Amino acid sequence: MKRLLLPLLILLPFTAQAACPVPGAEITVRREDPEPTLAAAPMLALRTQMADAQGAHGQHLGVTSSRVEWRTELSARYLRQPNGTVCAVPDRIAIELVHVEHAIRIAEEIPRDGCLWREVLAHERRHVAVNSATLRETEQAVGRAVRHWSRSAVARAANAEAATAVLQASLRRAVEPSLAAMRRARARGHGRIDSPAEYDRLARICPAEQRLLPPMR
Ligand SMILES: [Zn+2]
Numbered sequence: 164m165k166r167l168l169l170p171l172l173i174l175l176p177f178t179a180q181a182a183c184p185v186p187g188a189e190i191t192v193r194r195e196d197p198e199p200t201l202a203a204a205p206m207l208a209l210r211t212q213m214a215d216a217q218g219a220h221g222q223h224l225g226v227t228s229s230r231v232e233w234r235t236e237l238s239a240r241y242l243r244q245p246n247g248t249v250c251a252v253p254d255r256i257a258i259e260l261v262h263v264e265h266a267i268r269i270a271e272e273i274p275r276d277g278c279l280w281r282e283v284l285a286h287e288r289r290h291v292a293v294n295s296a297t298l299r300e301t302e303q304a305v306g307r308a309v310r311h312w313s314r315s316a317v318a319r320a321a322n323a324e325a326a327t328a329v330l331q332a333s334l335r336r337a338v339e340p341s342l343a344a345m346r347r348a349r350a351r352g353h354g355r356i357d358s359p360a361e362y363d364r365l366a367r368i369c370p371a372e373q374r375l376l377p378p379m380r
Contacts, residue, residue, distance in 0.1 A: 183250035184240040188313040192306040195261040196298055199227065199291050201284075203271035206377065212268070224273060224365065225283040227290040229349075230264035231298060233305075233342065237334060239318070239327045251318045251326035256309055256334065260302055265294060272376050278369035286356070286365060293352035297345050304341040312337035 204212075209223040235258050241251035267287045273280045318329035366373065 182244050183317055184242050184252045186252045188253040188256050190256045190309050192258045192302055194298055194302040196295055199265040199267050201267045204268040206270040206272050209270055225269045225287045227287045228266050229294045232261050232263045234259045237331050239330055241323050248321055249323050249326050253313050253316050253330055277372055279372040282368050289356045297348045301341055301345040305338055308337050308341050
C-alpha cells in the first residue's frame with residue numbers, strides 16, 4: 164500500500180500542471196527618447212497651451228510639452244486541452260516606451276539668443292530633464308513589473324487568439340501602475356520647478372527685454 168501511495172502523490176500535481184506550457188518569457192523593454200524639438204510660438208498660443216496643460220501661474224514665456232506612448236508586442240506558447248480549449252503563457256514580450264512628442268516652445272516675442280531667451284530655455288530644459296529622467300525610471304519599473312507578471316501569467320481560452328488577447332489585457336494591467344507612477348513623478352518634478360519663486364525670478368531677470376514684452380492682461 165505504501166509503495167503505491169507515494170508515486171500517486173507525486174503524479175497528481177504533475178498531471179494537473181501538464182495542461183499549460185512551462186512559464187518563461189523572453190522580455191525586452193526599451194525606451195526612445197530623442198532630443199526635444201525647439202520652436203518659437205506667440206505668447207498667446209503658449210498661454211492657451213499652458214492653461215490646457217497644467218494651469219500654471221505667471222507669464223507664459225515658454226512651454227515644454229511631452230507625450231509618451233507605449234507599445235507592446237506579445238506572443239504566446241500554448242497547449243491544447245482535452246476539451247479543445249487552450250492554455251497559454253507569454254513567450255516573447257517586447258515593450259517600447261516612446262517619447263512621441265517632446266517639444267520646447269519659447270515665446271516669439273523674446274529676442275532669440277538674448278538674455279531672457281537663454282533663461283527661459285534653461286528653465287524649459289529643467290522640465291525636459293524631469294521628463295527624460297522619469298521615462299528612464301519608468302523603463303526600469305516596467306521591466307520589473309513585466310518580469311514579475313510573466314512568472315505567473317497564464318490564460319485559458321477557447322482558442323490561441325483569445326488566450327493571447329487575455330494575456331495582452333493582463334499585461335497592460337500589470338504595466339499601467341508604472342505609467343501612473345511616472346505621471347505622478349512628473350507632476351511632482353514639474354511642480355518643484357514652477358515655484359512662485361522661480362516665476363518671480365523669471366519675471367525680474369533681463370529687465371530690458373521684459374519691458375519689450377506685450378502686457379498679458
Ligand atoms: Zn516651467
